[in-house]
Amino acid sequence: MASVLVVEDDQFVRSALIRHLTDASHTVRSVGTALEALREVAHHRFDVVILDLGLPDLDGSEALKMLRGITDVPVIIATARDDEAEIVRLLNAGADDYLTKPFSVEHLSARMAAVLRRSRAAGDGPPSGVLRVGGLTIDPLRRSAELDGAVLDLTRREFDLLAFLAGRPGVVVARRELLAEVWQQSYGDDQTIDVHLSWLRRKLGETAANPRYLHTLRGVGVKLEPPA
Numbered sequence: 001m002a003s004v005l006v007v008e009d010d011q012f013v014r015s016a017l018i019r020h021l022t023d024a025s026h027t028v029r030s031v032g033t034a035l036e037a038l039r040e041v042a043h044h045r046f047d048v049v050i051l052d053l054g055l056p057d058l059d060g061s062e063a064l065k066m067l068r069g070i071t072d073v074p075v076i077i078a079t080a081r082d083d084e085a086e087i088v089r090l091l092n093a094g095a096d097d098y099l100t101k102p103f104s105v106e107h108l109s110a111r112m113a114a115v116l117r118r119s120r121a122a123g124d125g126p127p128s129g130v131l132r133v134g135g136l137t138i139d140p141l142r143r144s145a146e147l148d149g150a151v152l153d154l155t156r157r158e159f160d161l162l163a164f165l166a167g168r169p170g171v172v173v174a175r176r177e178l179l180a181e182v183w184q185q186s187y188g189d190d191q192t193i194d195v196h197l198s199w200l201r202r203k204l205g206e207t208a209a210n211p212r213y214l215h216t217l218r219g220v221g222v223k224l225e226p227p228a
């Protein structure tokens with residue numbers, strides 16, 4: 001059960017969303033404009049915001065930017081435009097996920113569950129303050145990372161992996177724990193982790209044979225620590 005803010009100006013879509021979410025035992029508040037949405041998030045705590053991109057007062061990306069200025073609540077974009085470039089831009093601008101209209105209730109529920117799982121896992125994780133390990137600086141809120149002052153271009157998963165390890169510098173994290181915390185899976189194959197670790201390594205400018213930050217302990221797990 002989650003507290004949801006629905007931002008949608010189409011009365012028909014809005015009522016349908018409210019009905020489905022309420023049926024799924026979520027608590028729902030709803031507004032029809034971006035400015036009302038900003039007021040809502042400033043005064044109430046939500047677990048997730050479903051944001052329509054076509055609002056009467058502000059462009060969706062503008063609305064998202066303003067929302068991000070005051071809250072880090074997970075935001076799922078609902079868009080009628082199936083424009084990949086724009087969706088990528090919005091995900092980079094801080095949206096957590098997106099749905100292309102028309103979407104099914106099942107689809108919405110699945111996306112919501114994933115977003116909530118991620119944000120709850122993050123809530124149990126390290127504090128949201130900036131993490132520093134050696135020359136690495138990781139800002140979980142802005143989802144940005146730098147190495148020796150240079151911005152790292154990381155995928156979402158690489159960032160999550162790096163941030164999770166950097167929150168526990170010097171601690172060996174078991175693969176099982178990484179799967180559970182970063183991938184939110186209770187099981188899976190080690191290869192997934194290895195592949196992402198090797199991509200991350202490459203971006204950090206190191207190799208498994210010559211590690212600087214990322215150290216793999218065969219059969220045990222991985223740890224991140226500043227270079228000696």
Ligand code: CA
Pocket residue numbers: 008009010052053054055
């Ligand atoms: Ca609309």
